[in-house]
Amino acid sequence: MDETILKVEGLNKNFGGVAAIVNVSFEVKKGELLGIIGPNGSGKTTLVNLLTGFVKPDSGRVFYQGIDITGKKPYKIAEMGIARTFQMVKPFYQLSAFKNLIIPLYSSRVRRLKGGMYGDRDDVAIDLLEDVGFERDSLVPYKVASSLPHGYLKRLELARCLALRPELLILDELFSGMSMSEVASTLPIIERLNGEGLTIIMVEHRLKELFRLAHRVIALNFGSKIADGLPGEMMDNEGVKAAYLGSEEEEEDA
Numbered sequence: 001m002d003e004t005i006l007k008v009e010g011l012n013k014n015f016g017g018v019a020a021i022v023n024v025s026f027e028v029k030k031g032e033l034l035g036i037i038g039p040n041g042s043g044k045t046t047l048v049n050l051l052t053g054f055v056k057p058d059s060g061r062v063f064y065q066g067i068d069i070t071g072k073k074p075y076k077i078a079e080m081g082i083a084r085t086f087q088m089v090k091p092f093y094q095l096s097a098f099k100n101l102i103i104p105l106y107s108s109r110v111r112r113l114k115g116g117m118y119g120d121r122d123d124v125a126i127d128l129l130e131d132v133g134f135e136r137d138s139l140v141p142y143k144v145a146s147s148l149p150h151g152y153l154k155r156l157e158l159a160r161c162l163a164l165r166p167e168l169l170i171l172d173e174l175f176s177g178m179s180m181s182e183v184a185s186t187l188p189i190i191e192r193l194n195g196e197g198l199t200i201i202m203v204e205h206r207l208k209e210l211f212r213l214a215h216r217v218i219a220l221n222f223g224s225k226i227a228d229g230l231p232g233e234m235m236d237n238e239g240v241k242a243a244y245l246g247s248e249e250e251e252e253d254a
Helices: 044-051 074-080 098-105 108-112 121-131 150-163 180-195 207-213 238-245 248-253
Strands: 004-015 018-029 033-037 059-064 082-084 168-172 199-203 216-221 224-229
Touching: 004 044, 004 199, 018 044, 018 059, 018 199, 018 224, 033 044, 033 207, 044 168, 044 199, 074 082, 074 108, 082 150, 098 121, 098 150, 121 150, 150 168, 150 180, 180 199, 180 207, 216 238, 224 238
Parallel strands: 033 199, 033 216, 082 168, 168 199
Antiparallel strands: 004 018, 004 059, 216 224
């Protein structure tokens, strides 16, 4: 994990005079699984939006595999190999689960990588759904997305990302809304994907599960990076404890 796949330099973003991201810098190594944590409103999703082109920074740069992608359109960034999920799932509700994967399988990136050469797209879509926990021999892959439980919709979102054959996968609150059993069955999927060499950034509130997966964790608070280290170091960090729990002084004053 020596090769840098993503480099972020001094990102800043304000919304109406409110600082959402403040001078954030970090690197992600190829094959790494990086966790990003922080309390609500700390800037996690804004950071993801800056990395993936949905929001343009006021200043700072983002480099992907040595190429400056700052401010590029989201579809351009996706074509380069960065895929992301959203906190709020956005499937094509009127289509069946496997048909939701046909569109990314027709993308120019997949065609360029000759993704269509490894089989019929319908079969590939079913294979991808099976990879993320859909029962191949059940009716679930063929059900319209609007009829699927939330946990399946989250996995469908993951499968749509994988259909693009990304080199960097960004998961924004993948576990939110999942039951404990759904989270438990999804953890091995993430471990396997990372073990196969996929670089992953996970924004997550479920710290126990994230710390099991992550090689390294960054903590944000009020838009600033307040910690960067091993998962086991995070909850011993005074800045992180204060961000999540409040400082002892605040507790005494309450």
